[in-house]
Amino acid sequence: MTRPSIANRRRRRGDRSTVRNWSDLPDGPLHTILTCLCSLVDFISFSSVCRSWRAVASSVSTASLFPPLLLCPTFFRFSILSSLSLLDPASPSFSSSLSRNSNKFASIVFHSYSHGHLLRFSQNRIIILNPFTGDELFSPLLPQNRNFFPYFPLLTSPLSSPDSGLLLLTSDTLFHWHINSPSWSIHNPKFKPSGRTTFATVQEKVYALDSLDTLFVLDVSPQLHLRLAVDGLGDWAFIFQRFLVVCDGQLLLLLLVPTDELIYAQLEVYRLDSSVNGTRWVKQQTLGNWAIFVGYDCRVPGLAVENPERWGGRSNCVYFATEYGDGAWPWTVIKLGDVIDTLDPESPLFNAKFRNRPSSAWVHPGF
Incomplete structure (x- = not known):
């Protein structure tokens, strides 16, 4: 050889x-x-x-x-951010602090989450901060004669999307900035959403749901316009909490509603159906092989994940983020159809109240 x-x-x-x-x-x-x-x-x-x-x-x-990660903020006071922690439902024992970019978000006044980013007002503009990479994106200047501090800015879709935009709804004006464009579009809508409003984007349509359960459709082009889609639910006089969720290309409305005994609540899910008979909400009996993740703040749309059993999760369930800290478990899992005791400390409704600062939220990190 x-x-x-x-x-x-x-x-x-x-x-x-x-x-x-x-x-x-x-x-x-x-x-x-x-x-x-x-x-x-x-x-x-x-x-x-x-x-x-x-x-x-x-x-x-x-x-x-x-599954998404749970982003948990710690505050000095009011909305001044001290630190951010990450929790993973696939590894419940895992906890990590986003210390690598701590100099980017330490002591900032932080207003909302959206698509894995922190949003805050600074010098009459909105700064979009990626807490995982430290990258920042600055919006154009907003009008000088307005106080925007109480309002809640949101991204319509991930920044990687070519149609991504930034929305800001005040008491009488809707502002929209198409990412990387030179200026804001401004619209004074005829129909104005009431109270806390959440946005969700489905197949290039932007929906807005207000606290009276009125659903609006936002047309971004050829010009900014807000129009009425569904005028309330009609069946419920009182609702504990409501969330918009995009699941498998469809818009879902998740409701926490009281049972006959008011100290108990139950989950109900509705799908937006746009048929020849008009747009309406249709009740769903199951989530199938999907799981939904929602946070404490109903203004932030929920997230949906298919086949959660892959990482040890549960289908046909909703993962509610609770108040983080003081030894409390950071989320609770509720199966669709289960009855919820509102007095149970692990209930998403226990001691629930509207907060003027962001609380824990589920995010898919952007890289």
Whole structure:
């Protein structure tokens, strides 16, 4: 048998050393590794290995693979942020502080969450901050003669979307900024949402639900316009809490409503049906193989995850974020159809009240 030449042996040793360079792994094996990860914590560790791994990770939708993380703020006072912690429902024992970018958000006045970002007012503009990367995006200046502090800005979709925009609804005016455009669009709607309003985007349509359960549709182009879609639910005189959720390409309305005994509540889910008979809410009996995640603040739309059993979760259930701290469990899981004791300390309605500062919220990190 002919022995390999010295050059060939060196070449083979060089090939082996190349294989040991993990940053040079081709995309195929990296995607295989991604499909084996069980939590967002693992995903974040994967994306932090090197630049090439992060590029592969950024091409994958985490929403289709993992549950969201629970982002828990700690405040000095009022809305002045002290720190942020991350909790993972796929790894309940895991807890991490976002200390790497602490200089970006320490002591800031923080107003809302939206699509994994923190939003705050500063010098008459809105700053969009990614707490995972520290990246900031500044909006154009808002009108000088307005006090925007009490209001709640929201993104209509993730910043990676070409149609992403920033919404700000005041008592009489609707402001919209298409991301990276030079100025705000301003609209004085004929029909004005009442009280706390939440927004959700489904198939390029932006919906707004107010505290009277009136649903509006926001047309962004060719010009900004707010129009009435569904005038209330009609069946309920009182509702504990309401959330909009986009699930499998459809808009859902999640309600916590009282039973015949007022100290108990139950979950009900409605799907927006736009048929030839007009737009209406249709009651759903089950969530199927989906789970819904909602926070303390109903102005922030909920998130939906398919096949939660993949990471140890439960289908046909709602994960409610509760008040974080003081040893309390940070979320509670309720199956659709279960009765909720509002006096139970683990109930999402126990000691619930509207807060003028953001509380814990579910997020899909943006990289």
